[in-house]
Each structure stands twice: as C-alpha cells, then as structure tokens.
Amino acid sequence: MQTEGVSTTITAKRLTLALVAAGAIGGAVGAITVHHNSAVASAPTAVVTTPVAAAPAPAQLASPAAGVMLPDFTQIVSRMGPAVVNISVSGSTRTAYRGPRMDPDDPFYEFFRRFGDPRQDPRGSVPMRGMGSGFIINADGLILTNAHVVRDASEVTVKLKDRREFRAKVLGSDPKTDVAVLKIDAKNLPVVPIGRTSDLKVGEWVLAIGSPFGLESSVTAGVVSAKGRSQVDDSNVPFIQTDVAVNPGNSGGPLFNSRGEVVGINSQIYSQTGGYQGLSFAIPIDVAFRIKDQIVTTGKVQHAKLGVTIQEVNQAFADSFGLESPEGALVANIEKGGPADKAGLKAGDVVRRVNGQPIVASGDLPATLALARPGDKVTLDVWREGKLVQISAKLGSTSDKLADAGPVEADRGDSSARLGLALRPLEPIEKRQSGITQGLVIEDVGGAALNTEVRPGDVLLSVNGRPVSTVEQVRELVGKSKKSVALLIQRGNDKIFIPVRIG
Numbered sequence: 094m095q096t097e098g099v100s101t102t103i104t105a106k107r108l109t110l111a112l113v114a115a116g117a118i119g120g121a122v123g124a125i126t127v128h129h130n131s132a133v134a135s136a137p138t139a140v141v142t143t144p145v146a147a148a149p150a151p152a153q154l155a156s157p158a159a160g161v162m163l164p165d166f167t168q169i170v171s172r173m174g175p176a177v178v179n180i181s182v183s184g185s186t187r188t189a190y191r192g193p194r195m196d197p198d199d200p201f202y203e204f205f206r207r208f209g210d211p212r213q214d215p216r217g218s219v220p221m222r223g224m225g226s227g228f229i230i231n232a233d234g235l236i237l238t239n240a241h242v243v244r245d246a247s248e249v250t251v252k253l254k255d256r257r258e259f260r261a262k263v264l265g266s267d268p269k270t271d272v273a274v275l276k277i278d279a280k281n282l283p284v285v286p287i288g289r290t291s292d293l294k295v296g297e298w299v300l301a302i303g304s305p306f307g308l309e310s311s312v313t314a315g316v317v318s319a320k321g322r323s324q325v326d327d328s329n330v331p332f333i334q335t336d337v338a339v340n341p342g343n344s345g346g347p348l349f350n351s352r353g354e355v356v357g358i359n360s361q362i363y364s365q366t367g368g369y370q371g372l373s374f375a376i377p378i379d380v381a382f383r384i385k386d387q388i389v390t391t392g393k394v395q396h397a398k399l400g401v402t403i404q405e406v407n408q409a410f411a412d413s414f415g416l417e418s419p420e421g422a423l424v425a426n427i428e429k430g431g432p433a434d435k436a437g438l439k440a441g442d443v444v445r446r447v448n449g450q451p452i453v454a455s456g457d458l459p460a461t462l463a464l465a466r467p468g469d470k471v472t473l474d475v476w477r478e479g480k481l482v483q484i485s486a487k488l489g490s491t492s493d494k495l496a497d498a499g500p501v502e503a504d505r506g507d508s509s510a511r512l513g514l515a516l517r518p519l520e521p522i523e524k525r526q527s528g529i530t531q532g533l534v535i536e537d538v539g540g541a542a543l544n545t546e547v548r549p550g551d552v553l554l555s556v557n558g559r560p561v562s563t564v565e566q567v568r569e570l571v572g573k574s575k576k577s578v579a580l581l582i583q584r585g586n587d588k589i590f591i592p593v594r595i596g
Contacts, residue, residue, distance in 0.1 A: 164298050164351035170312055173353050175254040175283040176229045177302045177346060179309045180238055180261070180275075182246035184221045221245055226303035226346030227275065228285050228355060234259075234277040235389075237381060238345030239360055240266035243273050251277050254310060265388035269396060269491075270330050270463075271360050271376060272384040273345075285347055288354030290377035293317060293333065301337045301359055301373075303346030313338040322374060323456030329396075331460030332374040333357045339373035348375040357381075380463055397465040397488040399438075400431025402588065405455045406443060409592030413557050413579035414443060415479045421445045422458040425581065426588035436486035438475065440581050440588065441558020445481065446474035462488070477558065512571055512578070512593060513540020516553060516564050527552075529583055531562050541595045547582060554588070555581040571595065 225242030229235070236251060243249055249261040259277035266273035293299075300314045315337035322332040333348065339359050348357035357375030364370045387394045403422040404410075411419040421443040427434045444452050447461045448471055465471065467490035475482050515537035524530055532552040538545075555561055556570040557579050571578055577594045 164300075166300055166312065166314060169300055169349055169351075169353040170302065173285055173347075173349060174302060174310055174312075176285045177254065177310065178227045178229065178236060179252040179304045180225045180227050180242055180345060181250045181252070182221075182223045182225070182243055182248065184245045184247040224304060224307050224342050225344045226342065226359070227251065228347040229282050230284060230287070230385075232280065232282050232284050234279045234282060236261065236275040236277065237358060237385060238273050238275060239358065239376075240268050240271045240273040242345045243275070244268070249275060251275065252309070253282075265392055265394070267384050267388070267394040269394070270380055270384050272358065272381045274385050274388045285349075285355045286353060287378055287382070288350050288352065288356045290320075290333065290356050290379045293320065293350060293356050295319060298351045299335055299337055299356070300349040300351075301335075301339060301343060301346055302349070303339075303343035303359065305338075305340035305342040307342055311343075313343075318372075321454075321457060321460045323454075323460060329459035329463050330376055330380055331456070331463055332361070333377055335373050335375065336371050337373050338369045340369050341367075383464060383466075395467050396491045397462055397467045397469060398432065398491045399458075399462060399471075399486060399488060400428035400433040401438060402426035403444075403455045403458055404590050407592065409577045409594060410443075410579050410590065412576040413574060413592060414441075414476060416443065416476060420451075420453045421476065422452050422455040423579075423590055425590050432486050432489040436473075436484050438473070438484060438486070439477070439558065441477070441555055441579070441590075443476040444473055445476055448472055512567070512580075512595065513542045514538060514547070514553070514567075516567065518562065519552070529554075531560060532583065533561060533564065533567070535582075542580075542593050545593050546589075546591050547580065547593070548584070550584075552583040553580055554583055 223242065223246070225238055227236045227238035227242075230237055243263050243266060246263070249263060250258055251261045252258045257279075259279055261275040261277045264274040264276050295317050297317045298314065299317055300312065302310065302312050305311050315335050317333060318336055319334040320331065322334045323329070333356070335348070337348070337359075339362050343359050346359045347355040348359055350356050356378050358378070358381050359373065359375050361374040362369055363372035363374075384394055402425045404425045406414075406416065406419045406421045406423050408419045410423055411417075424433070424438055424440055424442045424444065427438055427440055444458055446452060447458065450457075450461055452458050452461070462471070465488055467488055469488045471486055471488060473484045473486060475484055514535050516533040517536055519527075519529060519532060519534055523534070529552055532554045535547060535549055535551045535553055537549055538547050553561060553567070556567055557574065558581075559566075559570055561567050561570070574595060577592050580591050580593060582589055582591055
C-alpha cells in the first residue's frame, strides 16, 4: 500500500511536470496565435522565456491580419432595415391541372397554402397568395421588387418595419428582367442608398434583408461569387451570383454591399430541393433602375436588341477561326432585316468587344447590351476571316418586326470526303418549302463528323464562317484548316455552329 502511494505520488509529480511543460509550450504557441488575431493574452506570454529568438515574428504576422476588416452588419441592418418592406399578394391564376388535389395531411400542404400551390387545379383558376420583399427608393413611397412577386396579383399589401400596412399600386412590371415598381400613399419614408454594380468586386461581402417563408426582417450574409452570370432564359440579365442564403419570400429584397448601398435585387436561386443550396442570384441595381426609369416615365419598358443568335466560343471553334484564345460571342444566326443585318454582321463573326469592353464569354454580349436602349449606337470589334474588323450598329427594339429574306441561288455538287459528309445541293422544291436559299443538304454522316451533333437531313450553310453552296467550296475551306472546322448547320428553324475536329 505504501509502495503504491509512493508510486502514485511520483506519477502525479511526473504528470504535473508534463502538464507544466506542455503548458509552457502551449502558452508559447498560444501567445503567437492570439497575438496574431489582435487579442490580449498576458498570462501565456509570461511562460515564454529567453530562448525565443523568433519573438518579433508575431508582430510581423499581425500586420496583414490588421488590414482584414469584417463589415459591421449591425450598423447596416439598423440603418437600412426600416427601408426594407414585406409584400403580400392575393389574386387568382388560371390552370389546367387535372391531377388530384393536395392532401391536407401532406407535410407541404401548409407551405403551398401560404405561398401559392404551383400545381394546377381542374376548376380553371385557383386563389393565389404569395409573399415577397421589396425596398423603398423614394421617400414618397416608390418601391422596387420582383415582377414574379406581384404577377397575377389583384391586391398587393406592403408592410413596413414599423408594422404599418399600405395598399400598393403596381405602376408597372417587366417579366423579361423580373423588375416591378410599386407605389404606396405615404410620405417621409426611410430610403435605401443606391450603389453601383460596376464597383462591386468578386469576393466582396454582401448582405440580404427580406422575409424568407414569411419570417420578416431576416438577415443573411455572404460574398459575391461571380458577376455577369447569364441564365438559361431570354432575360439577358447579367446576374450577380452570391452565396447569401435566399429562400422563397426573399424575392424582391435588396442586396447590400458592405457600405450599406443596394447593389442588386435578390431574384433567383439554383436548387434541387426548392430551398437554398448555396447559389443565389440578384439583378444588378443598374439594370433595375433603367427599367424603373422607363416604367415611371412612360409606363412601359422597351428592350434593345442586336438581332443575333450567339454561341459560346470553345477551343475547337477558336482553332477553326484562327483565334488565339477561346473568347468572344460566336454569331450563329442573323435576323434578316434586323440591326445586326443592317450593320453588316455575318454568321461566323466572333464579337470580341462592344464599345471597347471585352466579350470573354458569350453571355457577356447580352449582358453588355442589357443597359442599352433602342436607338443606341454601339461599336463592335469583330473577328472575321482571320482579322479584326470594326462594325457600328444601331440597336433596335425587341418589338421591331423583321423583313423577309431574299432568294440566293446555289450550285450543284457531290460529296466531301475529309469531313465524312455526303453532300448535295438543295432542290428547288426544298428551297421553296424550307425557305433556305443557299447551302448543301447532308445526306450521310461518317468519318470525322460521325461523333458530332451533325445529322443527316441538316443543311450545311457555311464552313468557318464562309457561306458554301458547292462541294468544291467545302473541300477548299476544309483543306485550309489544320485542327478543326466550324460548320454552320440549319436544322428546322434553328441555326447552330458545330465544331468538327479534323487534325
């Protein structure tokens, strides 16, 4: 028993010494770490004794950290929160759904009852209720929100932070950009300051205030993930992508920068569940204000158009057209009689700059034109046949009607071996029926083109941007290409460029 006691005492002493040693080492490390984060920790530093030649290191490490400042979200929320509003709408929407009604015991029944069941009802129309957010931009009651928040609404109610409620009038909405302008009868309201999207940087802190799932004045924060994102629709809005948590009910709410300025309107999310999954998108405030100005001034919105269908420039297209890098917007189709046609743009042109602004991805072109108005003149730097040419175009309006195409005759030919395509000219009856006046019908696909999207029955219109009407022209152009060729194909009413690697 005595031996065990001595042993225990020795063990305890050893353990104490081990802990003291560990404490000394840990204290030294702790002193460096804490000091690096600008905190105060005097006790651990006392443990560090003479053998610390590296003691000045913490002071050197502290300098970069001192420059990293997190925004004070509390100040932004307290100052700007009162200018953010909750919007509730009611109305009815027509539907053609013929399936069973939702069971009240279904776990999603209450959600769809409050926010609007997206399914359709056999009665032809169903009551609709929805919720969203908005923000005040004018002390006399002018409010911005999303067009989809007030779509099909017969009654719109705006609730302020101080709990006052007002019936709102929809001055106008633009489904193309998803922007709507509301007006309430009130004076001396708090107003948000407006920033500039062009000043926003990727990686910058941003903040959203809104009413997700009806939870009013909810605050979420994150960073700008990207700018100029285009979506798979015809909106042409250069969205701001963030990782700010946005859910149903946040739509129409403001996106603030770290200075408390509104830089966007929260509009969309990418999700497989219907809820936030790390990808949210906001309409740039520059675009929203251009729409707002038109609605307030004229009551309607006009959008500028160039009149082209574009594709992304990948490496195969870059090789085909002799570009040093796969950048720009490849013109696949020109609207006959449209602004691009009148300016002299051609299928196969690659737009590299607009008014001096680089076009890197194809989505940059519509994003750049989104801020323009019908009638504006733009200067395009275009890559054509191995060199840059400059073209001036006067933008039209999306409501403009197009002219009909005039006839162009084609010659006869046989086949093109290197591509693996069997080609023949269009017959006169095919020209009349299809409206295609120039090109070669692809009768069979093999060789280099076999594993591409080229199909029998397609009409080959051009090779590397140059129109073709004979097999000899195709062979000549293919013979000059080393790595790949870009074929402009018409399939039905669609025109697309398809790259074919031949090297």
